[in-house]
Amino acid sequence: MSNVVNLNHFRKTKARKEQKQRAEENVAKHGRTKAERQAEAEAAERATRLLEDHRRETDESAEE
Structure with a gap:
């Protein structure tokens, strides 16, 4: 049987990782x-x- 994935949690985690990578690049x-x-x-x-x-x-x- 497969694991249940909360898509909102997955999306937010992915966004945080991308933001952290962008911050490190900056x-x-x-x-x-x-x-x-x-x-x-x-x-x-x-x-x-x-x-x-x-x-x-x-x-x-005086210089003049």
Whole structure:
């Protein structure tokens, strides 16, 4: 005798597997989490600010 299969359960399980596979492909394609992107943006901003803070101010009228 064969086993009884609940088709709704089968359909939902199949959809979950496909969604999980799609999610893994997107992670591989796009890579970083939101926290990683924010951390990188903050590091770039900090580096820019540090560079600007160490820039020498020149008097344009004295150069002429």
